[in-house]
Amino acid sequence: MVIPVLLGVTIIIFLITRVLAPDPAPVVLGEHATPDQMQAWRQDNGLADPIWLQYINFLGNALKGDLGHSYYTGAPVTQEIAARFPATIELAICAIILASIVGIALGVIAAVHKNKAADHVSMLIALIGVSMPIFWSGILLIIFFSGTLHVLPSSGRINPLLEPTGGTGFFIIDTIARGDWEALGDTLQHLILPTVALSLYSMAIITRMTRSSMLDTLNADYVRTARAKGLSKRIVNRKHALRNAMLPVTTVIGLQFGSLLGGAILTETVFSWPGIGKFTVDCVLKSDFPIIQGVVLLVAIIFVLINLIVDIVYAYLDPRIKYDTKDEG
Amino acid sequence: MSHNNLTATATMDGTALPVRKERRESLWHDIVDGVSSNKASLVSFWFIVALAVIAIVTKLFPQVLPFDPYTQDLSASLQAPSATHWFGTDIQGYDIFSRVLVGTQISLTVGFAAVAISLTIGVILGSIAGYKGGIADTVIMRIMDMMLAIPSILLAIAFMAAMGKGIEKAVIAIGLVAIPEYARIVRSEILSIKENDYVAAAHVIGDSNFAIVFRHVLPNVLPSIIVRATLGISSAILDTAALGFLGLGVQPPLAEWGSMLGIGRQYIFQEPWLMFFPGFAIMLTVLAFNLLGDGLRDGLDPKSRKR
Numbered sequence: 001m002v003i004p005v006l007l008g009v010t011i012i013i014f015l016i017t018r019v020l021a022p023d024p025a026p027v028v029l030g031e032h033a034t035p036d037q038m039q040a041w042r043q044d045n046g047l048a049d050p051i052w053l054q055y056i057n058f059l060g061n062a063l064k065g066d067l068g069h070s071y072y073t074g075a076p077v078t079q080e081i082a083a084r085f086p087a088t089i090e091l092a093i094c095a096i097i098l099a100s101i102v103g104i105a106l107g108v109i110a111a112v113h114k115n116k117a118a119d120h121v122s123m124l125i126a127l128i129g130v131s132m133p134i135f136w137s138g139i140l141l142i143i144f145f146s147g148t149l150h151v152l153p154s155s156g157r158i159n160p161l162l163e164p165t166g167g168t169g170f171f172i173i174d175t176i177a178r179g180d181w182e183a184l185g186d187t188l189q190h191l192i193l194p195t196v197a198l199s200l201y202s203m204a205i206i207t208r209m210t211r212s213s214m215l216d217t218l219n220a221d222y223v224r225t226a227r228a229k230g231l232s233k234r235i236v237n238r239k240h241a242l243r244n245a246m247l248p249v250t251t252v253i254g255l256q257f258g259s260l261l262g263g264a265i266l267t268e269t270v271f272s273w274p275g276i277g278k279f280t281v282d283c284v285l286k287s288d289f290p291i292i293q294g295v296v297l298l299v300a301i302i303f304v305l306i307n308l309i310v311d312i313v314y315a316y317l318d319p320r321i322k323y324d325t326k327d328e329g
Numbered sequence: 330m331s332h333n334n335l336t337a338t339a340t341m342d343g344t345a346l347p348v349r350k351e352r353r354e355s356l357w358h359d360i361v362d363g364v365s366s367n368k369a370s371l372v373s374f375w376f377i378v379a380l381a382v383i384a385i386v387t388k389l390f391p392q393v394l395p396f397d398p399y400t401q402d403l404s405a406s407l408q409a410p411s412a413t414h415w416f417g418t419d420i421q422g423y424d425i426f427s428r429v430l431v432g433t434q435i436s437l438t439v440g441f442a443a444v445a446i447s448l449t450i451g452v453i454l455g456s457i458a459g460y461k462g463g464i465a466d467t468v469i470m471r472i473m474d475m476m477l478a479i480p481s482i483l484l485a486i487a488f489m490a491a492m493g494k495g496i497e498k499a500v501i502a503i504g505l506v507a508i509p510e511y512a513r514i515v516r517s518e519i520l521s522i523k524e525n526d527y528v529a530a531a532h533v534i535g536d537s538n539f540a541i542v543f544r545h546v547l548p549n550v551l552p553s554i555i556v557r558a559t560l561g562i563s564s565a566i567l568d569t570a571a572l573g574f575l576g577l578g579v580q581p582p583l584a585e586w587g588s589m590l591g592i593g594r595q596y597i598f599q600e601p602w603l604m605f606f607p608g609f610a611i612m613l614t615v616l617a618f619n620l621l622g623d624g625l626r627d628g629l630d631p632k633s634r635k636r
């Protein structure tokens with residue numbers, strides 16, 4: 001299923017950027033460009049060919065790892081994306097970790113204390129989390145923590161003077177590898193607000209899912225049996241209920257990682273975070289379609305791969321699925 | 330035997346004709362029951378009614394607004410909230426309170442219009458996929474899978490990049506990206522509904538596929554569609570605001586909450602009220618539709634009722 005879906009994504013994004021979109025030549029070259037100049041530019045960028053040939057060329061090049069060149073900088077799309085990709089992934093990973101930890105904790109607390117104050121508070125947080133625009137929560141965090149308290153930076157990824165050069169591009173890893181604790185501290189400080197802003201929506205979804213899933217397992221016969229045989233409530237909740245409740249939550253966490261990549265576009269814009277999200281918005285405003293194609297394709301690949309990983313993890317966590325597999329083998 | 334004959338025959342024993350009326354009444358009853366039995370949902374319903382009233386009144390009688398939301402007053406630029414300007418003013422001296430009120434027009438219009446697009450196309454595609462099955466099902470649902478592999482906001486941004494900025498284009502982009510959600514719901518419901526005896530009976534009496542889907546199948550999918558559409562409006566309002574914030578959606582000087590936030594961001598530390606009120610309006614509106622959707626789900630879909 002992975003290959004057909006990705007192939008379909010290339011068709012969708014190709015149709016949007018090459019068929020639906022107007023001719024980019026006047027936008028890129030400016031209104032003073034002559035028709036000859038525009039035609040020459042179209043030929044240079046492969047836009048003068050019939051649309052089906054453009055698609056075949058795009059697909060053939062994409063399979064070789066060539067996603068074209070930016071209309072403006074002329075740099076390869078892969079290079080432009082690769083330069084910004086670690087920033088986005090680092091932010092998204094931090095956000096999904098935070099969302100998972102807090103979301104699962106709130107969901108468990110809500111389920112165990114069903115219909116009590118803790119449940120209502122957790123659900124209220126979840127409700128606000130799904131209703132708050134991601135960019136507005138970012139703005140409020142900046143106003144409070146940067147503008148009022150002056151305790152956290154409001155933009156950027158790191159103090160430019162401390163920026164690690166070379167390395168993986170993942171500043172947490174790079175600064176730890178070099179033992180540069182000052183840069184690590186600065187990286188973490190810059191990460192806090194965007195991470196919180198980006199994680200709120202996913203946190204809310206994970207909280208709701210965990211609560212609902214925990215309530216299902218807490219009412220299951222095996223949990224009642226475990227309690228009846230004298231195990232403490234805490235052990236039953238942790239070892240019997242939570243473990244089984246985690247199955248659907250795993251799927252939700254996986255899906256949320258995909259949605260975080262969408263949310264990153266907004267968070268990165270609010271926090272001037274130099275990742276692919278902010279870059280995409282800049283390119284959309286300039287009609288730099290090769291970059292948009294590349295970003296959408298990359299995000300779709302990540303999304304599809306995560307779904308695949310979630311399926312595998314699900315099979316690992318659910319003994320019944322493993323048993324079926326063995327049986328069939 | 331035509332469908333009308335069946336209805337007439339059945340009417341004689343006094344059962345079949347009231348069935349459709351009963352079903353409609355029952356659906357209406359479930360909606361009212363679901364919303365009124367949940368306090369938060371009921372409050373949200375009246376809040377949304379109030380928003381709709383504000384949108385209509387400010388459109389028809391703009392003179393009720395304290396200031397014209399589209400008249401600049403540079404002498405009153407960037408004023409803090411006061412007795413004159415309750416929510417302050419922006420850089421061009423626009424009264425934020427008036428613009429937040431007028432913003433309901435765009436948010437509600439875009440929310441409902443975008444959902445109308447995704448609902449119509451999604452229901453048609455989901456019905457064909459679920460009812461016809463076979464190759465139509467495979468093709469339609471694979472296309473839906475492909476669309477779902479791209480985060481909706483990213484897909485909407487790609488559409489906006491191609492179509493250009495503006496409110497109509499935002500409606501289309503937001504409407505298109507939500508199609509798969511409706512198509513999937515309708516398809517999965519239809520797959521189970523079409524196995525029912527009454528659908529087989531309709532086949533036997535010679536009803537066309539079109540008639541069966543519209544008369545017997547879709548009315549039973551309606552509860553799930555109503556719940557999804559209500560929640561869909563909140564997503565559409567959020568996406569509209571996001572596009573406006575990024576400068577890709579509704580363009581200034583039109584009063585749209587997201588674009589007001591986008592413009593105000595330049596004065597984030599000096600004039601935070603520019604950020605606070607439009608954002609609060611978005612959150613309350615989205616929250617209201619989410620809570621209403623929860624209440625409707627309780628009433629219409631007892632299986633997924635929140636415990």
